[in-house]
Amino acid sequence: MTTYPAYIIVGIAADDYLVAWQREAYKLLLMAALFCLATVVMGLLLWKSWLRKEQEITERKIAATMALEFSARLQVMTRRYADAQESERRSLSRDLHDRVSSSLTAIGLCLGLVKTQLPDDVSTSVFARLSDTEALVRETIMTAREISHDLHPAVLEYGGVLPALMDYGRKFSANTGIAVKVEGDQEIRYPPETEIALYRIAQEALTNCAKYANATTVMITLNGDVEHCTFVISDDGVGFDLNGLTDGKNVPGLGLLSMRERAEAIGGKMTLESKPGLGTRITVEI
Ligand SMILES: Nc1ncnc2c1ncn2[C@@H]1O[C@H](COP(=O)(O)OP(=O)(O)OP(=O)(O)O)[C@@H](O)[C@H]1O
Ligand SMILES: [Mg+2]
Numbered sequence: 001m002t003t004y005p006a007y008i009i010v011g012i013a014a015d016d017y018l019v020a021w022q023r024e025a026y027k028l029l030l031m032a033a034l035f036c037l038a039t040v041v042m043g044l045l046l047w048k049s050w051l052r053k054e055q056e057i058t059e060r061k062i063a064a065t066m067a068l069e070f071s072a073r074l075q076v077m078t079r080r081y082a083d084a085q086e087s088e089r090r091s092l093s094r095d096l097h098d099r100v101s102s103s104l105t106a107i108g109l110c111l112g113l114v115k116t117q118l119p120d121d122v123s124t125s126v127f128a129r130l131s132d133t134e135a136l137v138r139e140t141i142m143t144a145r146e147i148s149h150d151l152h153p154a155v156l157e158y159g160g161v162l163p164a165l166m167d168y169g170r171k172f173s174a175n176t177g178i179a180v181k182v183e184g185d186q187e188i189r190y191p192p193e194t195e196i197a198l199y200r201i202a203q204e205a206l207t208n209c210a211k212y213a214n215a216t217t218v219m220i221t222l223n224g225d226v227e228h229c230t231f232v233i234s235d236d237g238v239g240f241d242l243n244g245l246t247d248g249k250n251v252p253g254l255g256l257l258s259m260r261e262r263a264e265a266i267g268g269k270m271t272l273e274s275k276p277g278l279g280t281r282i283t284v285e286i
Contacts, residue, residue, distance in 0.1 A: 079193070079265040086196055093152035101144045108137040153199070161195040162186045165202055165220055176210045178235075184222035190229070194286065197262040198222070198231050201270075204255045205233040205282050213237025213280060224286075234281040239274045259284075 111134045118127065156164035162184050169180030190198070202220055209218050215237030222231050245252065256272065259282065263270035268286035 075264055075267075078261045082197065082200075082262055082265050083193070089151040093148040096144050096148040096151070101141055101148065104137055104141045104144060108134060108141065111137060156195060156199055157192075160186065160189050161198050162222060164195075164199055168199075168203065168206070169218075169220070172206050172210070178206075178209060178213075178215055179217045180206070180220065181217065182220045188225065190226055191266075194266050197266045197268075198284065201231070201259045201262055201282070201284060202233055204259050208255055209235045209237060209280075212240065215279070229286050231284040231286070232281060234279060236279045239276050239278045239280050241276055242272065242274055 215235040260270045263284045274280040
């Protein structure tokens, strides 16, 4: 028996096939176009956000540089201001010492002479007046001397900050009844601007103590060397709420602010710690 191969022809009409293929191709093309568009849009968005971030970083860098420059300039200005203030004080102190005190001394001497040359029959009231005037002149000489020394403490220049603070502390204790203890190495001498700044900071801290603290003792310590030192003024008084300084309820004082500026002008940093009932501590790190 002869066998014949059997063929099954499966197919579609060429037209139908082309249309389907074209449709698929269009779909693919459309998808590819959409994909490209989405990629471009995404890319643009990413680029834009990158640009924004870059801009933000640049702006932040500029702001940081400006802040640094500003703080450096502020430091220079504060130092200049402190220098000018000190030089003004020195000149006032000199004038007070050389012109006012010396004239007062001359007046005192004249009064003494007049007293010795008074006729014997001068009334006792005239003599008493002269004696009172003499005493008043002596007192005024003392006051002028104190003011001129306070304006330009010679001991600060000759002995350094600790001896000057001991001297100031003694007078402060005599006037207020608050004990002042000063500790530290008296041999170490710091740059003049540092010594003046620490002295003025302590003066303001002691003044605040006398005004508000109701303290019995103030402790002043200076530790470290010329490169790095820590200056602490602490009192055992009533303390205060630090938030009260910034809540805008009271007129802000200048003392704490100028202490901080003085510390920063010599490259230091001041920290203030206080709590009601727990005293106050001011630390200056240089
Ligand atoms: N040792 C202290 N004990 C208690 N309170 C203090 C002490 N030091 C400062 N204060 C408080 O901090 C506030 C601010 O002090 P700051 O020296 O800045 O200003 P002031 O003394 O009020 O005014 P100014 O110093 O300008 O004369 C004071 O009003 C006071 O309430
Ligand atoms: Mg004050």
